[in-house]
């Protein structure tokens with residue numbers, strides 16, 4: 001059997017958290033090996049954030065072209081997506097970022113061990129490289145294994161060979177009619193993109209609303225937008241059976257008898273950690289009931305000397321959170337005290353209008369027993385939104401009932417992610433909401449809407465805040 005290679009640090013899985021830690025530590029002079037199955041740069045740049053946003057950009061341009069006349073322009077004919085070219089552009093954006101990562105890996109001095117890895121002894125990972133098996137071990141081992149699209153156990157679904165985001169992002173034919181199973185963030189982004197590229201789209205969602213984690217007013221506004229886009233929605237849909245095959249003809253039958261037929265089927269119904277079949281039990285790494293790695297707030301697993309980061313460690317499923325896991329891991333190596341506790345989790349959903357949130361939603365505030373003052377502002381009231389012709393949506397802020405603290409902010413509107421970052425900076429700096437109410441913000445920007453939004457926050461202790469939590473809950477359900 002080949003010899004075991006010894007390193008200071010072995011990173012198992014080269015996602016955002018893992019690759020950043022590996023490069024950082026290698027550049028700092030440690031001997032680092034990174035085991036990666038084949039995606040140089042991890043999921044984000046190869047099959048997730050970057051290709052989705054590239055595809056969405058093509059879809060946005062189709063939509064902008066459709067609205068040309070509204071903007072006073074002459075339209076020669078309808079803009080039409082040529083899927084082969086859309087896919088080629090997406091692939092080009094990805095390839096460019098892969099190259100940047102490849103160079104950065106080389107420059108850092110890390111040892112990239114390409115191939116599928118699995119523990120064969122408590123601290124030894126065997127990697128099936130093209131040149132044959134290699135066995136690596138490290139003083140410290142960091143797992144960053146990521147997740148893959150889950151295929152729920154619905155009769156006929158797996159046999160229908162549904163697309164996941166991976167295949168959907170490389171399609172060079174436009175689905176004539178796309179059935180999307182799941183109305184979460186990924187389902188929403190891809191549904192709207194394909195609709196705008198020219199597909200008929202049906203979203204089939206088991207919950208009462210799209211975007212299950214968001215307040216009902218946000219979900220209702222997104223659903224209205226989707227209806228306007230011509231996307232069919234089936235909510236509270238219990239799928240009884242799937243038949244046929246994606247790419248030919250596939251049909252979804254619901255328990256209530258409704259049925260939908262499409263040319264393609266897309267599974268966007270949750271994520272599953274990549275923790276099975278790789279000997280984690282040999283290493284003494286405990287998993288929870290759903291297969292995610294159990295870690296403490298410093299990302300230490302149940303096995304001494306093994307840490308886990310990113311989605312497979314149960315961290316919120318965003319690249320910027322995986323990056324923060326890297327910061328926690330790095331702090332641990334340096335003897336620091338950074339943890340994952342109490343961190344802010346901002347996020348953005350790249351539909352149009354864009355959705356972004358930081359801090360608590362109303363539902364979360366109520367659940368946590370936090371009394372709040374609520375202010376909302378329609379995007380139509382923001383001058384910049386009018387000049388852009390992007391007047392749909394609203395901003396929403398929650399301010400503590402008994403003080404000036406900003407508790408949460410959500411926005412459905414143009415450039416929501418950028419505006420959210422302004423509020424997040426205020427929250428990070430511990431600024432009172434009055435700083436955003438009274439600070440001078442440039443005109444006409446979208447962020448200027450924050451002046452107007454926070455001017456609508458009522459006085460502390462106003463009637464809404466004094467009502468018992470149950471009454472507040474009733475009001476917002478009305």
Ligand SMILES: Cc1cc2nc3c(=O)[nH]c(=O)nc-3n(C[C@H](O)[C@H](O)[C@H](O)COP(=O)(O)OP(=O)(O)OC[C@H]3O[C@@H](n4cnc5c(N)ncnc54)[C@H](O)[C@@H]3O)c2cc1C
Pocket residue numbers: 012013014015016017018035036037038039041042043044047048049050052115116117118144145146147165186274278309310311312316317318319320321322
């Ligand atoms: C369609 C889609 C769109 C998204 N859009 C956004 C977005 O806009 N913004 C955002 O913040 N987040 C987005 N996300 C989430 C984001 O992609 C992830 O949160 C992020 O990539 C997680 O990184 P990670 O560090 O957990 O690991 P990953 O990037 O998943 O990396 C894990 C790595 O481990 C490797 N690996 C796993 N098992 C083995 C093994 N046994 N041997 C060798 N290698 C192995 C894999 O090949 C992979 O490269 C999106 C996700 C999807 C699916």
